[in-house]
């Protein structure tokens with residue numbers, strides 16, 4: 001089995017890069033499984049764990065302003081400092097042969113490594129996309145978007161005639177859908193004043209099918225809810241150019257906008273993309289079935305930074321928090337097994353379902369192959385999110401129920 005060489009036992013601490021869903025769970029898992037005997041250093045640019053799956057809540061973010069407490073958990077509260085040392089720092093590069101990570105503050109040598117640096121927006125070379133659109137993939141970006149949209153709404157009362165602010169959301173996956181529904185459902189007068197006009201929201205789904213991968217009845221229900229919320233879907237054409245205030249799609253049509261949001265794709269962040277190893281889609285690190293980087297014993301990659309195939313079918317695990325947490329559990333066990341010189345176990349992802357928010361009080365998705373929608377689905381999604389946040393806040397092993 002790949003990754004089962006029990007003779008390789010590097011020396012040095014276990015360094016975990018990224019305190020997101022995957023990294024936090026790996027760090028805690030290694031500390032627990034090694035009973036605190038293997039030193040663990042967790043690194044992130046922020047001293048908080050970001051609840052990234054909730055960053056589509058643009059209306060709430062606009063109301064919250066600088067107070068991001070509802071989307072973050074301070075790592076000082078989450079981590080047991082006796083078993084995991086936390087370092088705030090920017091990961092600049094990873095030197096695999098030299099077994100050292102370059103942080104903005106200097107080098108950090110490692111014996112074992114888990115890479116959980118998530119991903120960043122991919123713009124696929126579309127001119128102007130990075131410069132002229134917002135995104136929700138990071139908390140700071142989602143905050144900026146919320147503040148910018150609030151400003152657009154504050155000014156909307158003085159638009160000529162009946163004109164309403166025009167918001168374009170690019171990307172017909174679950175993130176684009178959630179963001180479009182949320183913005184359309186938000187009462188902007190409560191946020192931006194009584195003169196604010198509700199925005200016109202267009203969702204440009206691109207050439208991929210809308211909500212690709214979701215069951216047909218989930219897609220149908222999502223379409224119905226979006227239509228009901230006034231979101232217009234533009235399907236079938238990728239974006240080719242974004243100028244300030246104007247976007248072009250592949251059939252030559254152009255769309256004027258007051259604010260555009262890029263939810264069209266993701267890729268591995270630069271320190272991951274530049275690693276001298278085999279890469280998969282969007283520069284994700286290809287790992288073996290034990291989640292170890294082939295040829296580099298003791299180095300694992302997890303979550304959105306990794307491309308994880310099923311050992312039997314070859315099907316790739318999805319880029320979700322649920323998959324990241326499942327991978328983290330196995331990666332932590334295998335990292336400790338590597339340290340102890342024991343054989344490693346393969347990872348198999350079992351999809352239990354996923355839910356797409358369709359604005360406050362509404363969602364659609366499937367759970368254990370059963371389609372759920374409407375307010376029960378929204379309640380279920382909220383319960384899963386709250387259960388995750390409170391278990392992490394208590395310092396329990398992170399999990400999604």
Ligand SMILES: Cc1cc2nc3c(=O)[nH]c(=O)nc-3n(C[C@H](O)[C@H](O)[C@H](O)COP(=O)(O)OP(=O)(O)OC[C@H]3O[C@@H](n4cnc5c(N)ncnc54)[C@H](O)[C@@H]3O)c2cc1C
Pocket residue numbers: 017018019020021022023043044045046049050052053054055056089090091092116117118119136137175269271302303304305319320321322323324354355
């Ligand atoms: C709006 C939105 C809604 C979503 N909804 C769902 C959902 O409902 N269900 C679901 O399962 N998934 C959902 N996802 C996907 C989910 O958020 C990701 O799959 C998940 O966050 C992946 O976890 P991760 O640990 O790999 O990455 P992240 O959670 O992104 O963690 C990466 C960490 O690395 C840190 N980092 C990155 N680069 C550096 C660097 N150079 N130096 C230092 N630190 C760095 C970051 O600060 C971050 O803390 C959603 C995503 C978005 C954006």
